[in-house]
Amino acid sequence: MLHETSATAVAIFAAFVLGVLWLSFFLGRKGQSASGYYAAHGQIHWFVNGIAFAGDYLSAASFLGICGMIAFTGYDGFLYSIGFLAGWIVALFVIAEPIKALGKFTFADALDARFQSRGIKLAVAISTLVVSIFYLIPQMVGAGSLIKPLLGLPHEVGVILVGVTVTLIVVTAGMVSTTWVQFIKGSLLVFFCGVLTILILGRGLAENTGSLAPQTLTVRPDGTRLVDGKPQERGHDLRPVGTIRALPERYGSRRETGALGPLAYLATLEDSRIVTWAAKKRVDAEGTHTVFTPTERSGADLLKPGGSFKGLTTGNLADRLDFASLMLALFCGTASLPHILIRYYTVKDGEAARRSTVVGIAAIGMFYVLTLYLGLGAMTSGALDPTDTNMAAPLLAKTFSNTLFAIISAIAFTTVLGTVSGLIMAGSGAVAHDLVENVLGIPMTDHEKVRCGKIAAVALGIVAMALGILFRNFNVSFLVGWAFNIAASANLPALVMLLFWPRTTKQGIIAAVTVGMVASLAWILLSADTFEKVYGLSREASVVPFSQPGLVTIPLGFFVLMVVSLLTARPAEHRA
Amino acid sequence: MHPPRDGRGPADPPAERRVGLILFWLYVLLYGGFMALVLVRPDLLSVRPFGGVNLAIAYGMGLIASAFLLAVVYMVLRSGR
Known part of the structure; x- marks a missing residue:
């Protein structure tokens, strides 16, 4: 559909983006050391960190993707909301405090705390980069979708605008500015979605007997x-x-x-x-x-x-397994996402990590309840663009007023900024801290560590822009499902077994991360969904029975870790 | 949970962590129950026991609410120790 551009929308949108950039430059002075750049000196207040969790986590998939899916297909989009939130239970009860206690800057720090192994750092850094890149794709696609109706610019321009803005945010002040951008975005997103829901309920429902011609x-x-x-x-x-x-x-x-x-x-x-x-x-x-x-x-x-x-309705076994696999990946994936895990290093101790997770669950849970009303409101608004499922929520806002449309679109755009900046932070830490410093063993001063991280951030920003243009026609929730599958398969088995199984060895961790990542990635590339939507081939030509790999590759990660650990354990460890 | 050999590691003693694990398994039961219904008896989810709202929505909302409630319970229990 063709969308008209309004001056108000452009002005509000510009104000949001400029405000975020100003904040980043203002905070830039605080992030100049490695500790400041990668972990905000561990001094973020737990409440701010909790809302920043929401800002980090409530991505384009949550806002644009789920609302769009509910608007076009009904309840099933809400299943994503349920799965996304359930993952926080794993984060709070199993992962939060140990991660805080074990690590310093990156997820690899935590997994490697016992062993000091370059192999672990290499495997985890690569897995962090793969997961971050897969998660970046839907965010960038969401940005491109938004910019079309808001500013009347092509998809590519939206993607480049997000890429450049986010790279600037990350490069100026690292985790300090990223945290505050996510805090503001998280607060605004939950508040304005609440406002929109009140408006939906206030308007109620109305019949429309317009044309039903195809x-x-x-x-x-x-x-x-x-x-x-x-x-x-x-x-x-x-x-x-x-x-x-x-x-x-x-x-x-x-x-x-x-x-x-x-x-x-x-x-x-x-x-x-x-x-x-x-x-x-x-x-x-x-x-x-x-x-x-x-x-x-x-x-x-x-x-x-x-x-x-x-x-779920036809009874086809493969389709049911596909669904079960997705829901397992959503449950296990949250606590395995590198950009979420590094947020635990920005608070001072385990108590603050726990409290910030509870605040995060409250804000995120509230938002996911609202997604049902937003999606159903859009479904019955008479305003949906049949060519773009991702635009359901902003177009719903437009039925109330152009100003609300502009605000919701600007918040959605900031949503993308917040999540992408977190992902680029995680990726730049993996490159600079894990790969360059710890794996390659290149000694760096504090200043050089920060510079290396910034160069990595720029490179990741460019990759993100290219992928956002390439995958423009995908529903963003669908794409995020892939990222959760890879994260859960590669990272969760190693993390959980390190914490709960004394016989875990470094070889076991390396094998689990590598096999989990490669197996889930290969499964996705060979799946019917990818054959149809990426390669343009027939679904029947695919070689795996269902598209979501988690049901197979998450247990596979645990199995590989146990077998390799038992095979590589020293005799004394067996007797212990 | 075992102590890391280099002294760095989870700060909580096993008894403290057990609280979290019990709550975790409680939620797994709730989540697993929902998934079982969706996969095995989806027809039950159309039943409308709550003010005209069907079980699919009520259970889904309940899962979100119970995640928050369990999180608060955990925070309170841990603060009291």
């Missing part, structure tokens, strides 16, 4: 676009979608419910008839044709699992 978008080989056979332009564009066809019978002839409470909103939606739109692609000599067709469904159908994860 729509076709054709993209010709030369890039020109046609809507239903005629050139796409203002006045002849795709119609926005997402409507209620009929309210429950108890409303009689009324076409609007008026304000509803949180429970009544959900109950009324369940009893309503809702129109959702699905897209189907066809390619021929004329170009790529995407046909959008409406389906009228009961609210009860949309508010139960199975809208997106088809195996």
